[in-house]
Amino acid sequence: MxxxxxxxxxxxxxxxxxxxxxxxxxxxxxxxxxxxxxxxxxxxxxxxxxxxxxxxxxxxxxxxxxxxxxxxxWQPAPRPQNAANNPQASATVEQDNEYLPPGAEKADPGLYQNLDFYSWLAASDSSQTKH
CATH class of the missing domain: 4.10.290 (Bacteriorhodopsin Fragment)
Incomplete structure (x- = not known):
């Protein structure tokens, strides 16, 4: 201007x-x-x-x-991963199963007959290590 x-x-x-x-x-x-x-x-x-x-x-x-x-x-439920489709998941499941005791259907039935023996064995083993 x-x-x-x-x-x-x-x-x-x-x-x-x-x-x-x-x-x-x-x-x-x-x-x-x-x-x-x-x-x-x-x-x-x-x-x-x-x-x-x-x-x-x-x-x-x-x-x-x-x-x-x-x-x-509303949130959809998570889908379980199929171990057959995911090799990493199947390897993890196998590694976890390595350290877990077998299920009742896969285990030897003789193991379940003498459960008192196994509890005695565990108790006597721990008492021997203390002395």
């Missing part, structure tokens, strides 16, 4: 202020009434748009909240 534009703006602002102070009270009243009427006519339209928007957002928000709650509550 150059200096002539600034001086023009200052002169226009000063004339506007002077005209506003020297305005006839009847005309000023009519201008204020016209302004109020225009603002009142525009306000309900803006309120109607806001009300329509709120009426649309309310069900959409409720649906989103229900969907979020359903997703948080």
């Amino acid at each position: 150059n200096s002539s534009d600034k001086s023009f703006e200052k002169r226009a602002r000063a004339r506007y202020q002077e005209a506003a102070h020297n305005l006839d009270p009847v005309i000023a009243g009519r201008l204020r009434a016209a302004r109020r009427t225009a603002l009142q006519a525009a306000a309900p339209q803006a309120v109607r748009h806001a009300h329509r928007r709120a009426r649309l957002l309310l069900p959409v928000g409720a649906l989103a909240a229900i969907a979020l709650a359903a997703l948080m509550i």
